[in-house]
Each structure stands twice: as C-alpha cells, then as structure tokens.
Amino acid sequence: NAGVMQNPRHLVRRRGQEARLRCSPMKGHSHVYWYRQLPEEGLKFMVYLQKENIIDESGMPKERFSAEFPKEGPSILRIQQVVRGDSAAYFCASGIRDRENIQYFGAGTRLSVL
Amino acid sequence: AQSVTQPDIHITVSEGASLELRCNYSYGATPYLFWYVQSPGQGLQLLLKYFSGDTLVQGIKGFEAEFKRSQSSFNLRKPSVHWSDAAEYFCAVGPFGNEKLTFGTGTRLTIIP
Numbered sequence: 717n718a719g720v721m722q723n724p725r726h727l728v729r730r731r732g733q734e735a736r737l738r739c740s741p742m743k744g745h746s747h748v749y750w751y752r753q754l755p756e757e758g759l760k761f762m763v764y765l766q767k768e769n770i771i772d773e774s775g776m777p778k779e780r781f782s783a784e785f786p787k788e789g790p791s792i793l794r795i796q797q798v799v800r801g802d803s804a805a806y807f808c809a810s811g812i813r814d815r816e817n818i819q820y821f822g823a824g825t826r827l828s829v830l
Numbered sequence: 831a832q833s834v835t836q837p838d839i840h841i842t843v844s845e846g847a848s849l850e851l852r853c854n855y856s857y858g859a860t861p862y863l864f865w866y867v868q869s870p871g872q873g874l875q876l877l878l879k880y881f882s883g884d885t886l887v888q889g890i891k892g893f894e895a896e897f898k899r900s901q902s903s904f905n906l907r908k909p910s911v912h913w914s915d916a917a918e919y920f921c922a923v924g925p926f927g928n929e930k931l932t933f934g935t936g937t938r939l940t941i942i943p
Contacts, residue, residue, distance in 0.1 A: 720873070749930065758834075758920055759874075761930035772930060807873060817862055817924050819931060821874040 720810050720822035721790075728828045735795040735802070737825045741810030747771075748791040749819055750783060753805040765791060795827075803829045832857045834921050836934035843911050844942050851906040851937050853921030863904040864922040864931065865895055874920065880904060891915070916941045 721740040729735050741748050747766055751759040764772040765785035776783070780798075785791040795802055805826045809819035833856045843849050855861055862881055866874040878889025885897040895906045904921060918938050924931040 722873075751931075751933075758836075758933040758935040759922075759931075761932070764930055775930070809874075817929060817931075818864075818876065818879065820876070821866070823871075823873040 720808055720820055722806075722808050722822035722825050724825060725823065726826050726828070728830065729798045730830050731799055732797050735798050735827055737793040737795075737806050737808075737827070738790045739793070739808030739810075739822060740790040741808075742820055745810035745812050745820075747811045748785050749809040749811070750791075750793050751807045751809065753807060753824070755804070759807060762793075798827075798829045800829045803827055832861075832923050832925075832932045834923050834932055834934035836919075836921055836937050838937045839935070840938045840940065842940040842942060845913055846910050849906075849908045849911045849915070849939070851919050851921075851939070853904045853906065853934060854902050855904060855921070855923045856902065857923055857925075859925065862924045863895075863897060864924070865889065865893070865904075865906050866920045866922060866933075867891075868918045868920065868936075870917070877906070877919075911939075911941055913941045913943075915939060 723738050749764050750762040753759045761775040763776050763783045780796045782794045805824045807824045809821045811819045835854045864879045865877040868874050877893050878887050880887050880897045888894050893908050897904050918936045920936045921934045922931040
C-alpha cells in the first residue's frame with residue numbers, strides 16, 4: 717500500500733509565478749490535510765478537505781492560496797503570484813473517517829521562490 | 831485555543847544514553863496526543879499516540895511516552911538512543927475525530943559517539 721505521495725519534491729518559482737503542489741492520499745483515505753513548515757518552525761495547519769469539499773480552511777492565507785480535492789485525482793494546493801515569504805516545505809497528510817484522527821504524512825514539497 | 835510547547839529547541843545526547851523530550855500542551859478537553867519524527871529532507875513519521883486508557887504508551891523504534899494530565903505533559907522517552915535516532919521530533923495535539931493537528935516547534939536531536 718503506497719503511502720501519501722506528493723509531487724514535485726522540490727519546486728523553484730520566480731516571484732509572481734504560480735505554484736501547484738499535488739498530493740495523492742493513501743489508498744482508501746478520504747481526508748486530506750495541508751500543512752506548511754517555515755524554516756526553523758513547526759508545522760502549521762492550512763486546510764482540511766474531503767472529496768469535493770473544503771471542511772476547514774482556517775489556516776489558509778486569505779489571498780493567493782487555494783486548495784481542492786476533486787472527485788478524481790490528487791488534491792492540489794495552488795499558490796498564485798508567489799512571493800519570497802511563500803518559501804517553505806508544504807506537507808500533505810491523509811486519513812480516514814474515524815475517531816482516532818491519525819494523519820499520515822507525505823515527504824513534502826519544498827518550494828523555493830527566487 | 832489549543833497549543834503545544836516543546837521547550838527544548840536542540841538536545842545533544844551520547845549514543846547509548848537515555849533520552850527524554852518534553853512536551854506540554856494546552857487543550858480545553860481530553861486531548862489526542864501524538865509524537866512524530868522527521869528525518870532530514872523527509873516527511874513525518876508517527877512514533878506513537880495517546881487517546882485514552884493506560885497513560886504510558888509504547889511506540890515504534892523503542893520509544894515510549896507518558897501522559898500526565900496534572901502536568902499537561904506528554905514527554906517522549908527512550909532508554910538507549912542510537913545514532914539513527916538523530917532527527918527532529920514534533921509533539922502534536924488534536925481533538926477527537928478528523929480535525930487539524932496543532933504542532934509544537936520541534937526538538938532537534940543530535941547524537942554524539
């Protein structure tokens with residue numbers, strides 16, 4: 717059973733470009749979470765999605781950031797008009813609908829904005 | 831609001847020595863507590879979790895953690911560390927069910943020969 721797959725592993729963008737980060741959850745998992753890790757900091761929650769629904773986006777910046785988890789295909793975190801402050805590691809986690817709230821993490825996408 | 835404090839940013843331990851990493855949490859209800867480990871350039875791997883019951887929980891790689899409600903703590907321990915344990919360790923708290931996790935800022939563990 718493959719784990720959570722994120723791609724690309726590394727992404728370099730120039731200021732003003734768009735960044736698209738993809739996350740394929742573990743087989744059978746219907747919940748996806750995105751977290752951001754800034755240098756020397758812990759992970760900060762961004763958004764929680766189920767198929768075709770955003771459940772909690774309380775951690776998403778109000779502008780330029782969006783996320784989706786379509787019925788088919790991976791979850792996408794999209795950052796428009798990137799700025800240097802967006803440089804970070806972005807982690808996706810997936811889980812199932814149960815009490816235990818165990819989240820399984822991917823290896824992350826490291827975004828560098830030049 | 832929930833929060834997690836890991837007071838030790840960096841700890842250095844000799845190989846074979848014992849280890850304790852501290853974690854304090856603030857949470858309004860019964861917390862679900864987790865310890866994750868992150869090796870350089872890698873994602874997070876779940877070491878152990880506490881939901882209820884026995885306050886001493888066993889995890890993978892020989893780690894254990896003890897939940898102390900009176901101290902709002904969930905410290906991670908290992909009796910004898912190995913060089914491969916060098917990594918960043920994160921404590922996290924979450925509510926019952928599918929919700930976001932709140933992470934501490936992490937403790938970086940260095941192992942010396």
